[in-house]
Amino acid sequence: MSTPVAVLGAGSWGTALAVLLARNGVPTTLWGRSPQAVVDMATARANTRYLPEMTFPDTLGISGVLETCVRDAAIVLISVPSHAFRDLLDEITPWVAPAAGIAWATKGFDPGSGRFLHELVEERLPHHPAAVVTGPSFAREVAQGLPTALTVQSNDAAFAQQLARLLHAPTFRAYTGNDILGAELGGAM
Template identity: 45%
Template structure:
């Protein structure tokens, strides 16, 4: 093991975890990709690619797959968690006792801990204390990263050294990693944009057009900024890759599972039917409830989030949700 070939454990073998594992391995790291189901990990190992979630992209030679968490973590210099937000705490609780003292932690999970409404860095701090951690977020579809299409993300940490280290692992001629110290802003942007993408999918599915989509994205960004800044995030972060950049991506492209959820709901499908059609986790469904409750607790006005929450969790008709937004009193744009 050398500085040029760090050992990195990627926990989570879905599309994004697989894409990051491939990127890191292409960059020279020794990567252990962990999945919680032995049958899935065995299939990935046998196929030499993730045929279910990221077909057509063979694993580089430095990438191995395992369902043994201890084996994945042994000797790892860095652990990157890439599991759905509702599983984040459980995976971290299992991993922490097995991590070596010098091992550092980062994550590319986007969401909120559903039971406590905690941001993920708060969950990590409860288990790790003041050990430096980092979050990786930005506009990044897994398939485009695997295709080596130009991509840029942000790595945020309270430790500049840790942020630079993670960015160094990720950075390549087709993948640019910026650094930041604003963990809160990056996490809020990454979580809340999924809710807005469901809203954009609903509006497009109902045939409301490009004008409506542009208005929803812009006012959605205003909501995200109000929440992020109320929690201590920075305006420039929420206007950057992990805020506006990720929001535009997920609201406008059908590679977004959350946008596809909105499209399906507009067509009259139930959440379960839409999930079955999409075939992967749709973070915005659970995140909508968490963000809505967090905003109410803080007294932050988030009308788009509220209507998406009501569609998802109170059986509100999508058409009525749009009318509720259009019927709000007129006001100044700022704020």
């Protein structure tokens, strides 16, 4: 059974994670806010602005239609700057499928309130499995195929394991745990 993933945020980290997932055979759609950037990525089959050396697999979908990406996803992986996280979360909340998992690869705190990002997710999507994806990793290293490791922290062990399996690749390791607060704090620091 396939697990469609929507990666929201077409910066360097979102692009690297979307390409990794698609290369792993995961049905993946990369969403970008800028219509022109979406057209450029679809045409070039690369994100020439952030990771020009990382070509997109033919199976990676590119979209500028947020609602469709979110509605069709079993996992929504948010990878936007922390200052945009709250607004994007508010925008997608009505469209998230009832059983969809929510993950984020965003580091930092909510700048408006100083709150942890997991608090915003729990408040808006309280009955969804949630996980933070973080670690001492860089998008360019993933693009170059260099050994990379990160952590998937969640209070839902099954969801953490599922997401880690989807990300696992010969040069990419994802380790799981249940310390969301510690992972977010470490990522922000």
